[in-house]
Amino acid sequence: MSLLEVSNLSKSFSTRRDLLGRRTGWTHxxxxxxxxxxxxxxxxxxxxxGAGKSTVGRMVLRLIEPxxxxxxxxxxxxxxxxxxxxxxxxxGMQMIFQDPHSSLDPxxxxxxxVAEPLVVHTDLDRAxxxxxxxxxxxxxxIGARYLGRYPAELSGGQxxxxxxxxxxxxxPKMIVCDEPVAALDVSVRAQVLNLLRDLQEELGxxxxxVCHDLALIEVIADRVLVMKAGEVVESGTTSQIYAAxxxxxxxxxxxxxxVPIPRGARQA
Ligand SMILES: Nc1ncnc2c1ncn2[C@@H]1O[C@H](COP(=O)(O)OP(=O)(O)OP(=O)(O)O)[C@@H](O)[C@H]1O
Numbered sequence: 001m002s003l004l005e006v007s008n009l010s011k012s013f014s015t016r017r018d019l020l021g022r023r024t025g026w027t028h029x030x031x032x033x034x035x036x037x038x039x040x041x042x043x044x045x046x047x048x049x050g051a052g053k054s055t056v057g058r059m060v061l062r063l064i065e066p067x068x069x070x071x072x073x074x075x076x077x078x079x080x081x082x083x084x085x086x087x088x089x090x091x092g093m094q095m096i097f098q099d100p101h102s103s104l105d106p107x108x109x110x111x112x113x114v115a116e117p118l119v120v121h122t123d124l125d126r127a128x129x130x131x132x133x134x135x136x137x138x139x140x141x142i143g144a145r146y147l148g149r150y151p152a153e154l155s156g157g158q159x160x161x162x163x164x165x166x167x168x169x170x171x172p173k174m175i176v177c178d179e180p181v182a183a184l185d186v187s188v189r190a191q192v193l194n195l196l197r198d199l200q201e202e203l204g205x206x207x208x209x210v211c212h213d214l215a216l217i218e219v220i221a222d223r224v225l226v227m228k229a230g231e232v233v234e235s236g237t238t239s240q241i242y243a244a245x246x247x248x249x250x251x252x253x254x255x256x257x258x259v260p261i262p263r264g265a266r267q268a
Pocket of ligand 1: 013014015027028029047048049050051052053054055056212
């Protein structure tokens, strides 16, 4: 049994309403998507903008309610879970969003943001919560001098590290990473990606890694799911997909990966 099993997941959004407010237009954002994710594994979900990648990631955690399909996490039916049980299950499955500026509360210090999940989910006292926050911030490379700072005082890369520390607070088995480096300066993307990879190895985390940039996938993903217009059009190991993509669509995505220009070479 895999850690995460997703079967025939579908979701439509209403896009238009008539003058009486009745829904008249629909987007099939996700159609019949199935996959598995093993413990400690990284599965990348790739595809062009609007392919349905983020909707899949959010449905796995039930941040968006699916219209149809099943999601099983650690053997338990996520869609059937009542609110209290779902909150408990979310200890094991966390999410990192694209923009850390909007995922962290601007009024909360870095230390409090990381410790907050412990307030909700454990009976640790304030001192123990603080110790855990310090330990986690150290793990993601944020030094003690940032503990009392507010999000507005940190760079995008530092903030994403804080968001990662917060996601780790409750010792999850899986993290849905939704374009975790896309909003960051190019110069810090590799550092944050390396951090995610190191944490994965050290903690045995599974990642569902939503990403539009195939250049990033090669360094972190074990397997790849290629989505187009809400459907899975191809899947395989990362090396298979890179070496011999079976779909023109995947080939086009790969062809769009920028090839680094060697230092000193002149651009045409
Ligand atoms: N809340 C919503 N209401 C209406 N339509 C939505 C909503 N969320 C997503 N969609 C639509 O569903 C489709 C899939 O969106 P989704 O964000 O999952 O794609 P994506 O592959 O993650 O793309 P991107 O990388 O641009 O975020 C798109 O057509 C999008 O416009």
